[in-house]
Amino acid sequence: MEFSMEYIFRIILSAILGALIGFERQFKHKSAGLRTNILVCIGSCLIMILSNLLYEQVEGKTNADPARLAAQVVSGIGFLGAGAIIKEGVNVIGLTTAACIWVVSGVGLAVGAGYYLIAIFASLLVYIILEILSQMDSWFVPTDNIMIKIKMINNRDKIEEVYNRLLNLGLKSKNFSVSVVSEELVELDILMFNPKRLKLAEISTYFISMKGVVKSIEIH
Incomplete structure (x- = not known):
């Protein structure tokens, strides 16, 4: 038991x-x-x-290095992890899934090597992390990134009005840029935090009253 507790402490x-x-x-x-x-x-x-454990089992018995097998699994599993990562607008999703795939490969190696207690403990710990911390995300970071693209008339006062309307909704600006589309139109690219977790449709409909000013709005 002392042997297993040492590695549990490391985990x-x-x-x-x-x-x-x-x-x-x-x-x-x-x-x-x-x-x-x-x-x-x-x-x-x-x-x-x-x-380490695999090396101790074969030390002095053979020149083979069992750790090379684990190294190849770790490298190979990266291809599966990469497939789980998706960029959606300014957000990247799937990183936790990719990390899960990678950890599960380690759990599989532990079970295959006969280290059942370590594998069970690591699996339970990962499960707790995913279940509990997913409910606590809003405690650590109460904001979401959203990218807002607005095409509107080229008028300085109206641009300022549109920007202030976004702030009045409770959004917090992180980055703001204006590009000229034509003599009459400009495009606003605004990266904002969404602390109130407003729905994207709710933000869009807020600008219905500015039909003559705002030509289109896209939110990701």
């Missing part, structure tokens, strides 16, 4: 350290946030433990 410590880095990334609105970093850190720890 717990890796989760804590991954959370430390992940919180900082999520606080700054980066795509790879809290859960993603925790999962990657747990997976790395688990596979490193396996490499």
Whole structure:
């Protein structure tokens, strides 16, 4: 039991350290946030433990290096992880899924090597992270990124009015740019945070009363 508890402690410590880095990334609105970093850190720890344990089993018996197998699995699983990542507007989704795939590969290696307690513990820890922390996302980062593209008449006062309307909705501006489409039209590209989690349709309909000013609006 003492042998297993040592490695369980390492997995717990890796989760804590991954959370430390992940919180900082999520606080700054980066795509790879809290859960993603925790999962990657747990997976790395688990596979490193396996490499050490497998080496101890064959040390002095053969020149073969069993850790090479784990290394190939870790590299190969990256192709599956990449397929789970999708860029949607200014947001990147699927990073947590990709990290899950990677961690699960480590769990599979642990079970295959006969280290059942370590594999079970890591699996339960990952499950708790996904279930509990997904409910706590709004506590850490109460905002979502949205990109708003507005085509409107080329009038400085009206541009300012449109921008102020977005702020009045409770949106917080992060980046704002204006490009000239024609002599009469300009396009506003505005990256904003959405702390109230307003629906995109709700934001769009807010500008119906400005039909003569706003020609079109796209929100991602």
